[in-house]
Amino acid sequence: MSLYLALKLLHVIGAAVLLGTGAGIAFFMLAAHRTGEAATIAAVGRIVVVADFLFTATAVAAQPITGLALAWMIGYSLLDGWILLSILLYLVTGAFWLPVVWMQMRMRDLAAEAAAKGRPLPEEYHRLFRLWFAFGFPAFSAVVAIFWLMIAKPALW
Numbered sequence: 001m002s003l004y005l006a007l008k009l010l011h012v013i014g015a016a017v018l019l020g021t022g023a024g025i026a027f028f029m030l031a032a033h034r035t036g037e038a039a040t041i042a043a044v045g046r047i048v049v050v051a052d053f054l055f056t057a058t059a060v061a062a063q064p065i066t067g068l069a070l071a072w073m074i075g076y077s078l079l080d081g082w083i084l085l086s087i088l089l090y091l092v093t094g095a096f097w098l099p100v101v102w103m104q105m106r107m108r109d110l111a112a113e114a115a116a117k118g119r120p121l122p123e124e125y126h127r128l129f130r131l132w133f134a135f136g137f138p139a140f141s142a143v144v145a146i147f148w149l150m151i152a153k154p155a156l157w
Contacts, residue, residue: 081156
């Protein structure tokens with residue numbers, strides 16, 4: 001396999017991991033939340049946080065490395081409209097993802113504390129869940145838009 005194909009494979013796998021892990025984490029956190037059971041939310045939260053650090057963070061680090069290497073190998077300018085917009089959307093995604101990881105850790109901890117004390121989930125948990133849910137839409141939409149830009153490579157300007 002050539003270096004180009006290896007980089008492209010890693011880039012596509014990284015993109016799939018970002019989209020898939022993001023969707024999976026959102027599904028499992030939402031499903032756990034809907035139970036209303038603090039112990040369930042805490043258990044799922046522990047798994048989700050590990051998945052975010054193990055899979056999402058790895059892909060987040062790999063994407064710019066493989067993307068820059070591919071652009072350089074092919075001879076694309078990073079100022080090409082579709083690449084520049086992809087980079088901006090990637091930064092937007094990160095701006096929403098980083099707080100979401102913190103929110104997931106805090107919601108996990110609040111749920112674990114409520115479960116240990118036999119108490120209902122506190123208002124702080126519910127406030128964080130609403131924020132977490134809202135932050136998911138722009139982040140997920142930006143990743144889908146990046147997929148489209150990478151496939152279509154439109155001439156934007």
